[in-house]
Amino acid sequence: EKGGYAHFMLKEIHEGPRTVQDTLRGRLAKEERIAFPGLSLTPQDLQRFERIAIVGCGTAYHAGAVGKRWLEQWLRRPVEISVASEFRYSDPIVGPDTLVILISQSGETADTLAAMREAKARGATTLAIVNVIGSTLAREADAVILTQAGPEIGVASTKAYLAQLVVLALLGLFLAQLESPGGLPPHLQTLVSALPEMPQLLERCLQQEEAIKALARKLVSSKSFFYLGRGLDYATALEAALKLKEISYLHAEAYPAGEMKHGPLALIEPGVAVIGISTQSLTREKMESNLKEVKARQGTVVVVEPEGVVSDGADERIVLPSAPDYLMPILAIAPLQLLAYYIARERGCDIDQPRNLAKSVTVE
Numbered sequence: 001e002k003g004g005y006a007h008f009m010l011k012e013i014h015e016g017p018r019t020v021q022d023t024l025r026g027r028l029a030k031e032e033r034i035a036f037p038g039l040s041l042t043p044q045d046l047q048r049f050e051r052i053a054i055v056g057c058g059t060a061y062h063a064g065a066v067g068k069r070w071l072e073q074w075l076r077r078p079v080e081i082s083v084a085s086e087f088r089y090s091d092p093i094v095g096p097d098t099l100v101i102l103i104s105q106s107g108e109t110a111d112t113l114a115a116m117r118e119a120k121a122r123g124a125t126t127l128a129i130v131n132v133i134g135s136t137l138a139r140e141a142d143a144v145i146l147t148q149a150g151p152e153i154g155v156a157s158t159k160a161y162l163a164q165l166v167v168l169a170l171l172g173l174f175l176a177q178l179e180s181p182g183g184l185p186p187h188l189q190t191l192v193s194a195l196p197e198m199p200q201l202l203e204r205c206l207q208q209e210e211a212i213k214a215l216a217r218k219l220v221s222s223k224s225f226f227y228l229g230r231g232l233d234y235a236t237a238l239e240a241a242l243k244l245k246e247i248s249y250l251h252a253e254a255y256p257a258g259e260m261k262h263g264p265l266a267l268i269e270p271g272v273a274v275i276g277i278s279t280q281s282l283t284r285e286k287m288e289s290n291l292k293e294v295k296a297r298q299g300t301v302v303v304v305e306p307e308g309v310v311s312d313g314a315d316e317r318i319v320l321p322s323a324p325d326y327l328m329p330i331l332a333i334a335p336l337q338l339l340a341y342y343i344a345r346e347r348g349c350d351i352d353q354p355r356n357l358a359k360s361v362t363v364e
């Protein structure tokens with residue numbers, strides 16, 4: 001059932017391009033308009049909301065961290081993001097004017113279910129982005145959008161994260177469409193046109209597998225890993241660091257790159273690996289100088305950047321195909337999932353069943 005792959009995780013990483021394609025299918029009409037057939041919220045319902053809150057756990061929360069930035073920028077409306085276990089007890093400011101988006105692969109995560117019930121009790125409308133049809137979250141939420149990732153067996157979530165990103169991008173552009181009946185502004189229409197290209201670009205990311213395997217061998221003896229990024233790249237950093245932690249048992253943390261100098265830079269010394277994610281032109285120069293600060297303390301620097309860009313001073317590079325900046329999170333995570341996978345494999349870890357973890361967490 002692993003289709004010739006050594007682990008479900010590797011198989012599922014390679015299913016990424018197909019997952020993106022399946023998640024786009026039926027939602028991107030020919031005339032380049034986004035539609036969610038079967039969505040039980042009307043355009044009038046969706047335009048009524050003044051606030052949006054996104055809630056999830058782990059990887060689903062990280063997808064939400066990308067979604068928050070997309071929706072906020074595309075809709076110019078406030079979007080909050082919370083970890084589900086924190087949301088519930090935070091006396092959240094949500095009510096009838098709020099759309100609460102709950103993201104979950106399994107649809108059975110106790111924290112996320114509790115957050116949904118709390119949001120409903122406060123009169124908010126709940127929209128679930130979920131992978132498992134018929135799951136509790138899918139049944140109880142006011143509206144559902146299915147990710148089309150297919151069954152995910154590996155405990156570490158990979159293709160489901162991609163599907164969550166694609167749904168969030170579609171949803172953000174769909175809501176933006178409702179707000180501009182005369183047509184989307186050109187910078188957003190460009191994204192709609194670029195979405196169908198993503199599966200093929202993602203395939204190109206995965207073709208670097210041999211290079212990433214070699215990089216994993218170089219990095220495996222590092223004592224600690226920092227994943228740095230700004231804006232959307234910080235959200236990618238969070239997810240990339242989680243992947244490494246959970247399957248390789250190595251210490252990894254994500255930091256907004258600009259925060260390093262406010263403390264954590266003290267931890268950088270030889271033997272510490274720093275993965276700088278730099279896909280956003282707005283912050284490229286700032287990222288470059290943040291990575292130079294790391295290099296000066298003799299950390300090993302790996303930069304993840306689009307082709308045609310060469311940041312100064314990195315020891316290693318992971319090159320991504322170019323795409324609109326907004327969509328880079330969909331591409332940047334794939335090589336970092338592979339990197340985590342091959343580091344864990346070098347260490348002989350039980351990749352599909354990491355210690356202490358379960359696929360679906362049904363206690364709060």
Ligand code: F6R
Nearest residue numbers: 058059060104105106109156157
């Ligand atoms: C990480 C991972 C977990 C889940 C989290 C939420 O790879 O798998 O962090 O993402 O437990 O699970 P779902 O999405 O099923 O609610």
